[in-house]
Amino acid sequence: MNKVISLMGPTASGKTDLAILLAQEFNLEIISVDSVMFYKEFNIGSAKPKEEILAKFPHRMINILEPFEEYSVAKFYENLLLHIKEVHNKKKIPLLVGGSMMYFKTYFSGGLSDLKIVQNDIKKLIDDMLSKNNLEFLYDYLKKIDIEFAKKIHFNDKYRIVRGLEIYFSNKKKPSEIINYNLKEKKFFKNLNLSVIPNSRDNLHKNIEIRLDNMLAEGLLDEVNKLNFKYVGKKLPAMSTIGYKQANEFLQGKMNVKTMRSNILAATRQLAKRQITWLRHIDATIVYELLVYDNILIRVDKFVRKKI
């Protein structure tokens, strides 16, 4: 008994409702794969299921972090394996649901390369390098120490340039030498991978709009205010995510409600687009263009019954 079902899809595609239905129908245990729902108190803006739903259908990996905690794909992968194991020990099948595609990718790839955690002094060192020079300098530096790695990233991609240097300084080795890009999909589990890629982008965009208006009606701005008040002076990683970021800009008087709303909508659409790009290119998934519940139920039923 080592089956795992994954249900992936872009934001606002209706994954959560389907997951609950599947969990109910097949006695599955839901494990959330959502980088914002990890956080306590980030409820409305992350479209986290309501308390009552969570009480009835427990989701693992939701509300596992305090709002000020830092997290990473590596920690996620560790936690995920523990949860999968726990579910299997209960003779049940876990249902991974979410839209954080890099997290899914990491699961499908069987984890990450074995790299050291970057210490603060190294972060500061690179930060100083950057502020004393410019990004071009960092990129040239990276090219000198590891041309192979540098070639893979764009000279404007600050995030990855910095990360490359972090890996180099932390591990004292070339990133291209210690990152194993060919981690074979480790067949720890028997997977059923389901992707939902909406066939109509227009409909998805409409759903995004409806959902945002619900969030605003439910008190998104209030939620942001409360978080700001309660954790004043602390850095909240999820505060820079879609919805929260723009709500803060509005609350700081940088824009009016109308602009905030259209900025959130645009950012959400762009997120959905990126998620769909992942979904198109992740192998070994069965793709549904619509949430045709019947087809999916039949598929899952077959998988659950199958003797492996």
Added chain:
RNA sequence: GGCUUGGUAGCUCAGUUGGUAGAGCAGUGGACUGAAAAUCCUCGUGUCGGCAGUUCAAUUCUGCCCCGAGCCA
């Protein structure tokens, strides 16, 4: 009704001393190994409001008309 001003890409606007035009945003496709709802890359033909006139040539000049904004009546 008169005067002023504007009508250019889905939106906001730039521009063409007359040779049919380009930015930002939006949208699209893509990349993705410890912040990933992050970070980054690619892609720009549209009767330049309509009709007529001048001209070798008009989106650009002229006239009339239509639509919007402001002011005066």
